[in-house]
Amino acid sequence: RAKDARRHTIGAYYRLQPEVSHYHAALNEAGVIVVSARVHKGWDEPVNGIIRRHDEPDGGHAFAVVGYDDRGFWVQNSWGRSWGEGGLALWTYEDWIENIWDAWVFRVALPTPQIFGLRAQQAKRPPEEAKRRPKVPRARIAGHFVHVDDGDYAETGRYWSTAFDVEETARLVAENDRYDHLLLYVHGGLNSPEDSAERIDRLRDVFKANGIYPFHVMYDTGLAEEMKDVIRRKCAETEERVGGFTDWTDRFIEGLLRRPGTLLWEEMKRDAQDAFAPDGAATDALERFLAHLKKNGRAVKLHLVGHSTGAVALGALLRTLRRRRLEIETCSLMAPACTLEWYERNYLPVLNPGRGLRLKEMTVYNLRDRLERDDHVAQIYRKSLLYLVSNAFERERGAPLLGMERFSRNAPVAGGQPRIHYSDGMSGRVTRSTTHGGFDNDVHTMNHILRRILGGPPVRPFTKEELDY
CATH class of the missing domain: 3.90.70.10 (Cysteine proteinases)
Structure with missing residues:
Protein backbone atom coordinates (compact mmCIF):
# COMPACT_ATOMS: atom_id res chain seq x y z
CA ARG A 1 0.00 0.00 0.00
CA ALA A 109 0.30 14.06 -10.17
CA LEU A 110 2.23 12.08 -12.76
CA PRO A 111 3.79 9.08 -10.92
CA THR A 112 7.28 10.00 -9.65
CA PRO A 113 7.95 7.52 -6.79
CA GLN A 114 11.71 8.02 -7.10
CA ILE A 115 11.42 11.51 -5.53
CA PHE A 116 8.40 10.87 -3.29
CA GLY A 117 8.57 13.03 -0.15
CA LEU A 118 11.70 14.94 -1.21
CA ARG A 119 11.98 18.71 -1.54
CA ALA A 120 13.90 20.47 -4.26
CA GLN A 121 17.22 21.93 -3.11
CA GLN A 122 18.21 25.35 -4.41
CA ALA A 123 21.24 25.32 -6.68
CA LYS A 124 22.99 27.98 -4.65
CA ARG A 125 22.72 28.12 -0.88
CA PRO A 126 24.69 29.91 1.82
CA PRO A 127 27.67 27.79 3.00
CA GLU A 128 26.17 27.20 6.46
CA GLU A 129 22.95 25.89 4.88
CA ALA A 130 24.83 23.73 2.38
CA LYS A 131 26.34 21.79 5.29
CA ARG A 132 22.92 20.78 6.62
CA ARG A 133 21.63 17.45 5.38
CA PRO A 134 17.98 17.34 4.34
CA LYS A 135 15.80 15.43 6.81
CA VAL A 136 14.77 11.95 5.78
CA PRO A 137 11.03 11.95 4.89
CA ARG A 138 8.94 9.65 7.05
CA ALA A 139 7.69 7.87 3.92
CA ARG A 140 11.19 6.54 3.20
CA ILE A 141 11.39 4.67 6.51
CA ALA A 142 7.70 3.91 7.10
CA GLY A 143 7.22 0.37 8.38
CA HIS A 144 10.75 0.16 9.74
CA PHE A 145 10.51 1.95 13.08
CA VAL A 146 8.49 2.65 16.17
CA HIS A 147 8.91 6.01 17.86
CA VAL A 148 8.43 5.94 21.63
CA ASP A 149 8.04 8.92 23.96
CA ASP A 150 7.68 8.39 27.73
CA GLY A 151 6.89 4.74 27.10
CA ASP A 152 3.98 5.50 24.75
CA TYR A 153 3.65 5.68 20.99
CA ALA A 154 4.80 9.11 19.77
CA GLU A 155 1.69 9.86 17.71
CA THR A 156 2.68 13.37 16.62
CA GLY A 157 5.70 14.95 14.99
CA ARG A 158 7.66 14.22 11.83
CA TYR A 159 8.29 10.56 12.71
CA TRP A 160 4.99 9.63 14.37
CA SER A 161 4.02 6.07 15.32
CA THR A 162 0.73 4.43 16.24
CA ALA A 163 -0.28 0.95 17.33
CA PHE A 164 -2.35 0.63 14.14
CA ASP A 165 0.65 1.52 11.98
CA VAL A 166 2.79 -1.15 13.69
CA GLU A 167 -0.06 -3.69 13.52
CA GLU A 168 -0.31 -3.29 9.75
CA THR A 169 3.46 -3.58 9.36
CA ALA A 170 3.62 -6.71 11.51
CA ARG A 171 0.80 -8.33 9.54
CA LEU A 172 2.40 -7.60 6.17
CA VAL A 173 5.84 -8.83 7.28
CA ALA A 174 4.37 -12.05 8.67
CA GLU A 175 2.58 -12.68 5.37
CA ASN A 176 5.77 -12.10 3.35
CA ASP A 177 8.03 -15.13 2.88
CA ARG A 178 11.03 -13.01 1.83
CA TYR A 179 12.25 -12.61 5.40
CA ASP A 180 13.81 -15.30 7.57
CA HIS A 181 15.02 -12.89 10.26
CA LEU A 182 13.47 -10.08 12.30
CA LEU A 183 16.01 -7.56 13.63
CA LEU A 184 15.09 -5.24 16.49
CA TYR A 185 17.59 -2.36 16.39
CA VAL A 186 17.69 0.10 19.32
CA HIS A 187 19.49 3.41 18.89
CA GLY A 188 21.42 5.38 21.47
CA GLY A 189 19.60 7.95 23.58
CA LEU A 190 21.70 10.90 22.39
CA ASN A 191 20.55 10.35 18.80
CA SER A 192 17.91 12.82 17.67
CA PRO A 193 14.93 11.36 15.76
CA GLU A 194 16.38 12.93 12.61
CA ASP A 195 19.74 11.19 13.14
CA SER A 196 17.98 7.89 13.83
CA ALA A 197 15.88 8.30 10.68
CA GLU A 198 18.99 8.72 8.54
CA ARG A 199 20.55 5.61 10.07
CA ILE A 200 17.37 3.62 9.42
CA ASP A 201 17.32 4.80 5.82
CA ARG A 202 20.98 3.93 5.19
CA LEU A 203 20.87 0.45 6.76
CA ARG A 204 17.47 -0.71 5.49
CA ASP A 205 18.20 -1.94 1.98
CA VAL A 206 21.21 -4.10 2.86
CA PHE A 207 19.38 -5.82 5.69
CA LYS A 208 16.36 -6.50 3.46
CA ALA A 209 18.53 -7.79 0.60
CA ASN A 210 19.78 -10.45 3.02
CA GLY A 211 16.32 -11.61 4.09
CA ILE A 212 16.42 -9.57 7.33
CA TYR A 213 13.52 -7.28 8.18
CA PRO A 214 14.94 -4.37 10.21
CA PHE A 215 12.67 -2.71 12.75
CA HIS A 216 14.19 0.16 14.70
CA VAL A 217 13.24 1.70 18.03
CA MET A 218 13.54 5.45 18.50
CA TYR A 219 12.92 6.46 22.09
CA ASP A 220 12.58 10.22 22.05
CA THR A 221 13.69 11.26 25.50
CA GLY A 222 13.52 14.94 24.64
CA LEU A 223 16.77 15.15 26.60
CA ALA A 224 19.32 14.66 23.84
CA GLU A 225 19.68 18.32 22.93
CA GLU A 226 19.42 19.36 26.58
CA MET A 227 22.25 16.96 27.47
CA LYS A 228 24.38 18.24 24.59
CA ASP A 229 23.74 21.85 25.60
CA VAL A 230 24.77 21.12 29.21
CA ILE A 231 27.99 19.48 28.01
CA ARG A 232 28.84 22.34 25.65
CA ARG A 233 28.06 25.00 28.25
CA LYS A 234 30.08 23.39 31.03
CA CYS A 235 32.96 22.64 28.67
CA ALA A 236 33.06 26.28 27.57
CA GLU A 237 33.04 27.36 31.21
CA THR A 238 35.95 25.01 31.89
CA GLU A 239 37.97 26.38 28.98
CA GLU A 240 37.60 29.90 30.34
CA ARG A 241 38.59 28.92 33.88
CA VAL A 242 41.32 26.38 33.18
CA GLY A 243 42.86 27.31 29.86
CA GLY A 244 44.72 24.48 28.03
CA PHE A 245 43.57 20.89 27.79
CA THR A 246 44.96 18.41 30.29
CA ASP A 247 43.70 15.40 32.22
CA TRP A 248 42.99 17.85 35.00
CA THR A 249 40.71 19.74 32.59
CA ASP A 250 38.71 16.54 32.06
CA ARG A 251 38.45 16.07 35.82
CA PHE A 252 37.21 19.64 36.17
CA ILE A 253 34.57 19.08 33.45
CA GLU A 254 33.45 15.87 35.17
CA GLY A 255 32.97 17.77 38.40
CA LEU A 256 30.95 20.53 36.74
CA LEU A 257 28.74 18.02 34.93
CA ARG A 258 28.18 15.64 37.83
CA ARG A 259 24.99 17.15 39.23
CA PRO A 260 23.12 18.24 36.06
CA GLY A 261 24.55 15.36 34.03
CA THR A 262 23.53 12.68 36.54
CA LEU A 263 19.94 13.91 36.66
CA LEU A 264 19.63 14.00 32.87
CA TRP A 265 21.39 10.66 32.44
CA GLU A 266 19.14 8.89 34.91
CA GLU A 267 16.06 10.30 33.22
CA MET A 268 17.41 9.19 29.85
CA LYS A 269 17.92 5.66 31.18
CA ARG A 270 14.40 5.65 32.61
CA ASP A 271 12.99 6.62 29.23
CA ALA A 272 14.96 3.82 27.58
CA GLN A 273 13.59 1.34 30.11
CA ASP A 274 10.03 2.67 29.80
CA ALA A 275 10.05 1.86 26.08
CA PHE A 276 10.41 -1.84 26.94
CA ALA A 277 8.38 -1.96 30.13
CA PRO A 278 5.57 -4.56 30.10
CA ASP A 279 3.18 -1.83 28.93
CA GLY A 280 5.76 0.08 26.85
CA ALA A 281 5.12 0.88 23.19
CA ALA A 282 8.29 -0.87 21.99
CA THR A 283 7.28 -4.03 23.86
CA ASP A 284 3.81 -3.76 22.34
CA ALA A 285 5.31 -3.40 18.87
CA LEU A 286 7.46 -6.53 19.27
CA GLU A 287 4.50 -8.49 20.66
CA ARG A 288 2.49 -7.60 17.55
CA PHE A 289 5.24 -8.97 15.31
CA LEU A 290 5.52 -12.16 17.36
CA ALA A 291 1.73 -12.67 17.36
CA HIS A 292 1.41 -12.31 13.57
CA LEU A 293 4.43 -14.52 12.90
CA LYS A 294 2.93 -17.22 15.13
CA LYS A 295 -0.49 -16.88 13.48
CA ASN A 296 1.08 -17.37 10.04
CA GLY A 297 3.26 -20.26 11.18
CA ARG A 298 6.44 -18.40 10.32
CA ALA A 299 9.67 -19.62 11.99
CA VAL A 300 11.41 -16.26 11.72
CA LYS A 301 14.51 -15.83 13.88
CA LEU A 302 14.68 -12.86 16.26
CA HIS A 303 17.85 -10.75 16.64
CA LEU A 304 18.70 -7.73 18.81
CA VAL A 305 21.13 -4.87 18.14
CA GLY A 306 21.78 -2.00 20.55
CA HIS A 307 24.18 0.93 20.47
CA SER A 308 25.29 2.83 23.58
CA THR A 309 22.17 3.38 25.76
CA GLY A 310 20.41 0.91 23.50
CA ALA A 311 21.99 -1.67 25.83
CA VAL A 312 19.96 -0.20 28.70
CA ALA A 313 16.75 -0.44 26.66
CA LEU A 314 17.41 -4.02 25.53
CA GLY A 315 18.21 -5.05 29.10
CA ALA A 316 14.74 -3.82 30.05
CA LEU A 317 13.28 -5.88 27.18
CA LEU A 318 15.02 -9.04 28.37
CA ARG A 319 13.71 -8.41 31.88
CA THR A 320 10.16 -7.98 30.53
CA LEU A 321 10.37 -11.18 28.44
CA ARG A 322 12.19 -13.20 31.11
CA ARG A 323 9.36 -15.69 31.69
CA ARG A 324 8.46 -16.10 28.01
CA ARG A 325 9.40 -19.32 26.23
CA LEU A 326 11.20 -17.53 23.47
CA GLU A 327 14.57 -17.83 21.73
CA ILE A 328 16.64 -14.86 20.63
CA GLU A 329 19.24 -15.97 18.11
CA THR A 330 21.78 -13.17 18.46
CA CYS A 331 22.30 -10.00 20.48
CA SER A 332 24.86 -7.40 19.35
CA LEU A 333 25.85 -4.54 21.64
CA MET A 334 28.06 -1.75 20.31
CA ALA A 335 29.86 0.29 22.99
CA PRO A 336 27.15 -0.54 25.56
CA ALA A 337 26.57 2.27 28.05
CA CYS A 338 25.06 -0.01 30.70
CA THR A 339 26.79 -0.83 33.96
CA LEU A 340 28.16 -4.30 34.69
CA GLU A 341 25.48 -4.60 37.36
CA TRP A 342 22.75 -4.00 34.74
CA TYR A 343 24.37 -6.58 32.45
CA GLU A 344 24.58 -9.16 35.24
CA ARG A 345 20.95 -8.62 36.27
CA ASN A 346 19.39 -8.65 32.80
CA TYR A 347 21.68 -10.27 30.22
CA LEU A 348 23.58 -12.93 32.12
CA PRO A 349 20.49 -14.86 33.37
CA VAL A 350 19.14 -15.41 29.83
CA LEU A 351 22.54 -16.56 28.56
CA ASN A 352 22.32 -19.39 31.07
CA PRO A 353 18.54 -19.80 31.30
CA GLY A 354 16.17 -22.14 33.01
CA ARG A 355 12.87 -22.70 31.27
CA GLY A 356 12.10 -19.18 30.05
CA LEU A 357 13.73 -16.75 27.68
CA ARG A 358 16.94 -17.92 26.01
CA LEU A 359 19.60 -15.73 24.41
CA LYS A 360 21.59 -18.11 22.21
CA GLU A 361 24.52 -15.89 21.22
CA MET A 362 25.77 -12.48 22.34
CA THR A 363 28.62 -10.33 21.08
CA VAL A 364 29.91 -7.00 22.37
CA TYR A 365 31.95 -4.55 20.28
CA ASN A 366 34.16 -2.20 22.31
CA LEU A 367 37.01 0.22 21.73
CA ARG A 368 40.48 -0.38 23.06
CA ASP A 369 41.10 1.85 26.06
CA ARG A 370 43.65 3.82 24.02
CA LEU A 371 40.92 4.79 21.55
CA GLU A 372 38.52 5.62 24.39
CA ARG A 373 41.14 8.06 25.63
CA ASP A 374 41.72 9.48 22.13
CA ASP A 375 37.98 10.10 21.58
CA HIS A 376 36.28 13.35 22.62
CA VAL A 377 32.94 14.86 23.58
CA ALA A 378 32.05 18.27 22.11
CA GLN A 379 35.69 18.69 21.03
CA ILE A 380 36.63 19.67 24.60
CA TYR A 381 36.24 16.68 26.92
CA ARG A 382 39.20 14.64 25.70
CA LYS A 383 37.90 11.13 26.26
CA SER A 384 34.94 9.09 25.05
CA LEU A 385 31.34 9.54 26.10
CA LEU A 386 31.61 6.34 28.17
CA TYR A 387 34.42 7.84 30.24
CA LEU A 388 32.16 10.83 30.90
CA VAL A 389 29.26 8.56 31.83
CA SER A 390 31.43 6.47 34.14
CA ASN A 391 33.16 9.39 35.84
CA ALA A 392 30.40 12.01 35.93
CA PHE A 393 26.92 10.81 34.96
CA GLU A 394 26.64 7.60 37.00
CA ARG A 395 26.19 8.18 40.74
CA GLU A 396 29.28 6.11 41.54
CA ARG A 397 32.41 7.78 40.20
CA GLY A 398 34.29 5.34 38.00
CA ALA A 399 31.18 3.17 37.60
CA PRO A 400 32.13 -0.01 35.70
CA LEU A 401 30.51 -0.02 32.25
CA LEU A 402 30.22 -3.03 29.96
CA GLY A 403 31.33 -0.90 27.01
CA MET A 404 34.76 -0.01 28.45
CA GLU A 405 37.73 -2.33 28.06
CA ARG A 406 39.06 -1.55 31.54
CA PHE A 407 35.88 -3.04 33.05
CA SER A 408 34.52 -5.46 30.44
CA ARG A 409 37.52 -7.78 30.74
CA ASN A 410 36.19 -8.64 34.19
CA ALA A 411 32.62 -9.21 33.06
CA PRO A 412 31.29 -12.65 34.09
CA VAL A 413 30.33 -15.03 31.29
CA ALA A 414 27.91 -17.94 30.86
CA GLY A 415 28.84 -20.77 28.53
CA GLY A 416 31.53 -18.66 26.89
CA GLN A 417 29.08 -15.81 26.25
CA PRO A 418 29.30 -12.97 25.53
CA ARG A 419 32.21 -12.72 23.14
CA ILE A 420 33.81 -9.30 23.41
CA HIS A 421 35.78 -7.85 20.50
CA TYR A 422 38.00 -4.80 20.92
CA SER A 423 38.68 -2.41 18.08
CA ASP A 424 42.15 -0.96 17.66
CA GLY A 425 40.88 1.13 14.74
CA MET A 426 43.38 -0.35 12.27
CA SER A 427 43.30 -4.12 11.92
CA GLY A 428 41.09 -7.17 12.20
CA ARG A 429 38.04 -8.48 10.33
CA VAL A 430 35.56 -7.96 13.17
CA THR A 431 35.62 -4.26 14.06
CA ARG A 432 37.72 -1.20 13.29
CA SER A 433 35.67 1.62 14.74
CA THR A 434 37.79 4.49 16.02
CA THR A 435 35.14 6.32 18.09
CA HIS A 436 32.29 5.54 20.46
CA GLY A 437 29.68 6.68 17.95
CA GLY A 438 31.36 5.12 14.94
CA PHE A 439 30.52 1.43 15.29
CA ASP A 440 27.46 1.46 13.05
CA ASN A 441 29.42 3.50 10.49
CA ASP A 442 32.17 0.87 10.49
CA VAL A 443 31.88 -1.58 7.60
CA HIS A 444 33.75 -4.33 9.50
CA THR A 445 31.45 -4.16 12.53
CA MET A 446 28.24 -4.08 10.52
CA ASN A 447 29.28 -6.92 8.22
CA HIS A 448 30.33 -9.03 11.21
CA ILE A 449 26.84 -8.49 12.67
CA LEU A 450 25.40 -9.53 9.29
CA ARG A 451 27.46 -12.73 9.19
CA ARG A 452 26.41 -13.67 12.73
CA ILE A 453 22.73 -13.10 11.95
CA LEU A 454 22.89 -15.12 8.73
CA GLY A 455 25.27 -17.79 9.97
CA GLY A 456 27.43 -17.21 6.89
CA PRO A 457 28.48 -14.60 4.30
CA PRO A 458 25.85 -12.05 3.29
CA VAL A 459 24.43 -11.93 -0.22
CA ARG A 460 24.94 -8.17 -0.13
CA PRO A 461 27.45 -6.80 2.40
CA PHE A 462 27.60 -3.23 3.62
CA THR A 463 30.00 -0.93 1.77
CA LYS A 464 31.95 2.03 3.12
CA GLU A 465 29.94 4.36 0.89
CA GLU A 466 26.62 3.15 2.34
CA LEU A 467 27.80 3.70 5.90
CA ASP A 468 29.33 7.13 5.26
CA TYR A 469 26.69 9.37 6.79
Missing part, protein backbone atom coordinates in the same frame (compact mmCIF):
# COMPACT_ATOMS: atom_id res chain seq x y z
CA ALA A 2 2.78 2.42 0.87
CA LYS A 3 4.47 1.76 -2.49
CA ASP A 4 1.16 2.25 -4.35
CA ALA A 5 0.60 5.50 -2.47
CA ARG A 6 3.95 6.82 -3.68
CA ARG A 7 2.81 6.27 -7.27
CA HIS A 8 -0.54 8.03 -6.82
CA THR A 9 0.07 11.42 -5.26
CA ILE A 10 -1.86 14.68 -5.36
CA GLY A 11 -0.16 17.03 -7.78
CA ALA A 12 -1.90 20.24 -6.70
CA TYR A 13 -4.97 21.25 -4.71
CA TYR A 14 -6.69 24.59 -4.19
CA ARG A 15 -9.52 25.97 -2.10
CA LEU A 16 -12.05 27.84 -4.25
CA GLN A 17 -13.51 31.21 -3.40
CA PRO A 18 -17.34 31.23 -3.50
CA GLU A 19 -17.36 32.98 -6.89
CA VAL A 20 -19.31 31.42 -9.76
CA SER A 21 -16.56 32.27 -12.24
CA HIS A 22 -14.00 30.42 -10.09
CA TYR A 23 -16.21 27.33 -10.05
CA HIS A 24 -16.71 27.44 -13.83
CA ALA A 25 -12.97 27.80 -14.45
CA ALA A 26 -12.16 24.96 -12.03
CA LEU A 27 -14.65 22.63 -13.74
CA ASN A 28 -13.24 23.45 -17.15
CA GLU A 29 -9.70 22.77 -15.90
CA ALA A 30 -10.10 19.82 -13.51
CA GLY A 31 -13.56 18.43 -14.25
CA VAL A 32 -14.58 17.85 -10.63
CA ILE A 33 -15.00 20.02 -7.51
CA VAL A 34 -15.29 18.47 -4.05
CA VAL A 35 -17.88 20.47 -2.12
CA SER A 36 -19.48 20.69 1.31
CA ALA A 37 -22.72 22.60 1.86
CA ARG A 38 -25.83 22.97 4.00
CA VAL A 39 -28.63 20.83 2.60
CA HIS A 40 -32.41 20.85 3.03
CA LYS A 41 -35.47 18.67 2.44
CA GLY A 42 -35.36 19.42 -1.29
CA TRP A 43 -32.28 17.21 -1.53
CA ASP A 44 -34.24 14.14 -0.46
CA GLU A 45 -36.16 13.74 -3.73
CA PRO A 46 -35.11 15.94 -6.68
CA VAL A 47 -38.00 16.69 -9.08
CA ASN A 48 -37.24 16.00 -12.73
CA GLY A 49 -33.54 15.97 -11.87
CA ILE A 50 -33.65 19.36 -10.11
CA ILE A 51 -33.04 20.00 -6.38
CA ARG A 52 -35.97 22.21 -5.35
CA ARG A 53 -35.21 24.93 -2.81
CA HIS A 54 -36.70 24.35 0.62
CA ASP A 55 -36.69 26.41 3.80
CA GLU A 56 -36.25 23.49 6.23
CA PRO A 57 -32.53 22.74 6.77
CA ASP A 58 -31.37 19.14 7.02
CA GLY A 59 -27.73 19.37 8.18
CA GLY A 60 -24.56 19.33 6.12
CA HIS A 61 -23.37 17.12 3.28
CA ALA A 62 -20.30 16.52 1.06
CA PHE A 63 -20.54 15.69 -2.65
CA ALA A 64 -18.95 16.31 -6.05
CA VAL A 65 -19.84 19.00 -8.56
CA VAL A 66 -19.14 17.60 -12.04
CA GLY A 67 -20.60 20.17 -14.46
CA TYR A 68 -22.70 23.30 -14.97
CA ASP A 69 -25.16 25.00 -17.33
CA ASP A 70 -27.04 28.30 -17.35
CA ARG A 71 -29.29 27.17 -14.46
CA GLY A 72 -26.79 25.83 -11.95
CA PHE A 73 -24.24 23.13 -11.08
CA TRP A 74 -24.63 19.40 -11.72
CA VAL A 75 -24.09 17.37 -8.56
CA GLN A 76 -22.97 13.76 -8.42
CA ASN A 77 -24.24 12.40 -5.11
CA SER A 78 -23.35 9.30 -3.11
CA TRP A 79 -26.93 8.18 -2.42
CA GLY A 80 -27.19 5.66 -5.23
CA ARG A 81 -28.43 5.72 -8.82
CA SER A 82 -32.07 6.01 -7.75
CA TRP A 83 -31.43 9.55 -6.52
CA GLY A 84 -32.12 12.27 -9.09
CA GLU A 85 -31.32 11.13 -12.59
CA GLY A 86 -28.96 8.18 -12.24
CA GLY A 87 -27.31 9.74 -9.16
CA LEU A 88 -27.07 13.24 -10.70
CA ALA A 89 -29.15 16.37 -10.06
CA LEU A 90 -29.07 20.09 -10.82
CA TRP A 91 -28.21 22.43 -7.93
CA THR A 92 -29.45 25.91 -8.87
CA TYR A 93 -27.20 28.94 -8.58
CA GLU A 94 -29.66 30.56 -6.14
CA ASP A 95 -29.52 27.51 -3.86
CA TRP A 96 -25.71 27.32 -4.23
CA ILE A 97 -25.08 30.94 -3.23
CA GLU A 98 -27.19 30.59 -0.06
CA ASN A 99 -25.84 27.27 1.20
CA ILE A 100 -22.26 26.70 -0.01
CA TRP A 101 -19.68 26.00 2.72
CA ASP A 102 -16.40 24.93 1.21
CA ALA A 103 -14.95 23.66 -2.07
CA TRP A 104 -11.65 22.16 -3.22
CA VAL A 105 -10.23 21.13 -6.56
CA PHE A 106 -7.23 18.87 -7.07
CA ARG A 107 -5.20 17.13 -9.72
CA VAL A 108 -3.41 13.78 -9.38
